[in-house]
Amino acid sequence: MKDRLRHLSGLLRAVWDFAWANRAWWFFPLVVVLLLVALLVAVGSMTTPFLYTLF
Amino acid sequence: MNILGLSAFYHDSAAALVRDGEIIAAAQEERFSRKKHDADFPRGAMEYCLRAGGVGPEGPDAVIFYEKPLDKFDRLLETCFSVAPRGFRSFLVSMPLWLREKLWIPLTVEREMARAGFKLPRETLFSGHHEAHAASAFYPSPFERSAILTVDGVGEWATAAIGRGEDSQVHVMEEMRFPHSLGLLYSAFTYFCGFRVNDGEYKLMGLAPYGKPSYAGTIREKLVDLREDGSFRLNMEYFGYLDGLAMTSQKFDALFGGPPRKMDGPLTMREADLARSVQEVTEDILLRMARHASELTGEGRLCLAGGVALNCVANGRLRREGPFRDIWIQPASGDAGGALGAALAYWHMGCDGPRKAVPGDAMKGAFLGPEWTDNEIGDILRREGVSPRQVAGAEWPREVAKLVAAGRVVGLFQGRMEFGPRALGNRSIIADARVPGMRERINAAVKRRESFRPFAPAVLAEGAGEYFELEAPSPYMLLTAQVRKERLREPAGPRPASVDGMARLELSDIPAVTHVDGSARIQTVSREQNPDFHAVLAAFKEMTGCGLVLNTSFNAKDEPIVCSPVDALRCFREAGLDDLAIGPYIVSRVTAPSPAGNIGGVSS
Amino acid sequence: MAGDGKAGNRLARLWRAASGAARAVFTPVLLGVVWVLIFVPGRLALVLLRRDPLKRRFPGGASSYWVKSRPPAAKDRWKRQFS
Numbered sequence: 050m051k052d053r054l055r056h057l058s059g060l061l062r063a064v065w066d067f068a069w070a071n072r073a074w075w076f077f078p079l080v081v082v083l084l085l086v087a088l089l090v091a092v093g094s095m096t097t098p099f100l101y102t103l104f
Numbered sequence: 105m106n107i108l109g110l111s112a113f114y115h116d117s118a119a120a121l122v123r124d125g126e127i128i129a130a131a132q133e134e135r136f137s138r139k140k141h142d143a144d145f146p147r148g149a150m151e152y153c154l155r156a157g158g159v160g161p162e163g164p165d166a167v168i169f170y171e172k173p174l175d176k177f178d179r180l181l182e183t184c185f186s187v188a189p190r191g192f193r194s195f196l197v198s199m200p201l202w203l204r205e206k207l208w209i210p211l212t213v214e215r216e217m218a219r220a221g222f223k224l225p226r227e228t229l230f231s232g233h234h235e236a237h238a239a240s241a242f243y244p245s246p247f248e249r250s251a252i253l254t255v256d257g258v259g260e261w262a263t264a265a266i267g268r269g270e271d272s273q274v275h276v277m278e279e280m281r282f283p284h285s286l287g288l289l290y291s292a293f294t295y296f297c298g299f300r301v302n303d304g305e306y307k308l309m310g311l312a313p314y315g316k317p318s319y320a321g322t323i324r325e326k327l328v329d330l331r332e333d334g335s336f337r338l339n340m341e342y343f344g345y346l347d348g349l350a351m352t353s354q355k356f357d358a359l360f361g362g363p364p365r366k367m368d369g370p371l372t373m374r375e376a377d378l379a380r381s382v383q384e385v386t387e388d389i390l391l392r393m394a395r396h397a398s399e400l401t402g403e404g405r406l407c408l409a410g411g412v413a414l415n416c417v418a419n420g421r422l423r424r425e426g427p428f429r430d431i432w433i434q435p436a437s438g439d440a441g442g443a444l445g446a447a448l449a450y451w452h453m454g455c456d457g458p459r460k461a462v463p464g465d466a467m468k469g470a471f472l473g474p475e476w477t478d479n480e481i482g483d484i485l486r487r488e489g490v491s492p493r494q495v496a497g498a499e500w501p502r503e504v505a506k507l508v509a510a511g512r513v514v515g516l517f518q519g520r521m522e523f524g525p526r527a528l529g530n531r532s533i534i535a536d537a538r539v540p541g542m543r544e545r546i547n548a549a550v551k552r553r554e555s556f557r558p559f560a561p562a563v564l565a566e567g568a569g570e571y572f573e574l575e576a577p578s579p580y581m582l583l584t585a586q587v588r589k590e591r592l593r594e595p596a597g598p599r600p601a602s603v604d605g606m607a608r609l610e611l612s613d614i615p616a617v618t619h620v621d622g623s624a625r626i627q628t629v630s631r632e633q634n635p636d637f638h639a640v641l642a643a644f645k646e647m648t649g650c651g652l653v654l655n656t657s658f659n660a661k662d663e664p665i666v667c668s669p670v671d672a673l674r675c676f677r678e679a680g681l682d683d684l685a686i687g688p689y690i691v692s693r694v695t696a697p698s699p700a701g702n703i704g705g706v707s708s
Numbered sequence: 709m710a711g712d713g714k715a716g717n718r719l720a721r722l723w724r725a726a727s728g729a730a731r732a733v734f735t736p737v738l739l740g741v742v743w744v745l746i747f748v749p750g751r752l753a754l755v756l757l758r759r760d761p762l763k764r765r766f767p768g769g770a771s772s773y774w775v776k777s778r779p780p781a782a783k784d785r786w787k788r789q790f791s
Contacts, residue, residue, distance in 0.1 A: 052215065059210065064174065066788070076181070083202075086203070174790035183761075183762065195747070229786040278774040282762065337765075341766075
């Protein structure tokens with residue numbers, strides 16, 4: 050997980066450069082949104098099992 | 105300077121090591137993991153290549169991946185935008201893979217190298233997909249300059265590319281873009297005829313000669329808008345790979361008279377005719393592309409790579425009918441070769457590494473994988489409870505040839521493993537191609553595969569012309585040619601109407617390697633490229649007068665070609681081979697050889 | 709104590725299974741939201757702008773479908789994850 054954070058800035062940088070170089074303005078925000086979804090899914094699936102333990 | 109090239113995450117992951125421009129090692133991951141077409145990160149292959157190159161914990165000087173992930177991701181997203189709301193299921197399948205894995209390649213490389221005990225150089229590098237194919241086609245070739253044609257399913261956006269190689273520079277000039285792809289067209293028919301995509305294309309090519317090109321007209325009219333220069337558009341209404349999980353759409357079904365063949369379903373003439381039709385169209389497209397490449401570049405020679413370059417029937421036609429006076433084809437034309445190409449591209453164009461075209465080629469016979477010493481093999485055999493017979497060096501070729509001449513099916517394991525899908529004598533199963541019923545026997549009992557699949561001959565390079573209408577060498581089994589007319593035989597009675605019926609015909613005096621249309625997928629064996637295999641063939645010729653043997657890959661059903669002595673031993677037992685000639689040892693089944701070709705038998 | 713180890717393992721396994729189940733539910737839901745809010749309108753935009761990145765018009769009506777490739781960029785292009 051820590052590794053991912055370290056590489057995340059590199060990835061975002063690359064995504065930004067891509068969008069700029071290709072004049073594809075939608076690319077950066079879309080990839081950010083998708084990565085956020087991945088994050089939400091990861092966090093959600095790690096914490097929601099908690100709910101089971103409450104029952 | 106050590107450069108490690110990697111391909112992964114699609115199919116046929118592989119690693120390759122290039123040192124100062126010289127190809128040191130290369131291997132596909134499937135051979136190590138024993139998972140066919142393994143697409144995971146090539147751990148085993150990577151470790152092998154680095155160790156084979158003597159790279160220590162300081163790691164290689166550079167690591168390069170064979171394609172540009174963001175361009176590919178862009179293509180995926182733009183495709184989604186182009187088909188939404190359809191395609192959600194496909195989106196659901198592919199997105200998690202990208203978000204977890206394919207966007208994080210530098211991280212994966214870092215982790216894997218650390219895990220294997222190597223230090224990662226500053227950062228992971230990336231080449232273009234077709235650039236890697238082009239590099240794998242040109243740099244190992246013997247040409248100082250040539251045209252380059254790469255054709256496959258799809259890379260980032262390009263599905264085919266024409267370029268030029270000159271001295272140490274490769275550049276791509278023109279391309280065709282997704283979704284209009286010759287590789288995907290062929291794969292669509294592969295799927296429709298009930299074979300697995302990225303695995304069964306070869307089978308479709310083998311099925312083609314059984315059929316008639318009765319659908320070619322329909323393909324040209326409804327599916328493909330083909331131009332004179334070989335470029336084309338596909339009618340995407342008939343294909344399902346944009347928005348679905350199947351290659352073809354329902355409209356395709358309607359056009360070709362019904363649903364796709366189920367994978368284990370009966371093979372009918374419809375599939376044979378479809379195979380023949382798409383093969384013919386494919387050959388036409390390639391010839392046009394080649395002519396266009398010739399006009400565009402003005403070069404007299406051609407280098408070929410990309411998955412479609414494995415279509416040896418088309419290659420044979422290109423060589424005979426195309427505008428180029430010489431052609432060189434990368435033996436590992438598929439994505440596995442991309443690992444090699446990426447490394448070579450970086451050396452020559454990223455590091456300004458000099459190039460010296462090697463006569464013949466720089467692939468070292470494609471023998472770039474692991475090897476075992478005689479002692480290691482002996483130890484392994486004994487450990488596995490086998491007491492093998494050891495044969496002195498000078499005697500070895502004759503002993504192996506004797507077995508083959510006795511009608512036995514022999515597993516041959518020696519030297520370095522081949523890189524690329526074909527077995528070229530180092531991890532091969534060989535047998536006498538003249539024996540009636542040999543082909544059926546090996547198809548049914550040893551490899552347990554479809555009866556229509558042909559076998560290929562390995563022939564002494566100097567004598568190839570006696571058997572085949574072949575003007576130039578074919579060292580990597582990438583070209584087909586006709587068996588010489590004098591050797592062909594007409595079968596008695598009318599031609600059977602079914603694929604199975606036709607598959608049983610014996611159509612020449614080397615029936616096991618003669619395909620139903622009189623052609624063969626030839627491997628010419630030269631003393632320089634593979635002295636040991638050449639010696640076996642020479643000994644066989646001396647004994648029998650025949651200078652060729654049947655050569656099929658050394659593996660059992662549904663497994664990749666064997667890599668290690670342990671794999672070989674297991675396959676020897678499972679596949680019911682008569683003998684295993686491994687290193688200086690011969691292991692024989694003491695029980696009698698099976699019905700076909702039972703001549704005396706040789707005891708261990 | 710002896711019992712704890714086993715209980716700990718069981719808990720870990722249950723947690724993993726629950727995580728997997730949660731992931732299997734969250735993923736299609738969240739991606740579905742993205743699909744509907746971003747990709748479907750995106751398609752609409754493409755249709756309105758009469759643009760097709762995949763150039764699917766059939767027959768295409770051109771004399772050639774070869775496209776000129778972009779010349780390779782600067783020396784440091786090898787570091788980039790895109791061309």
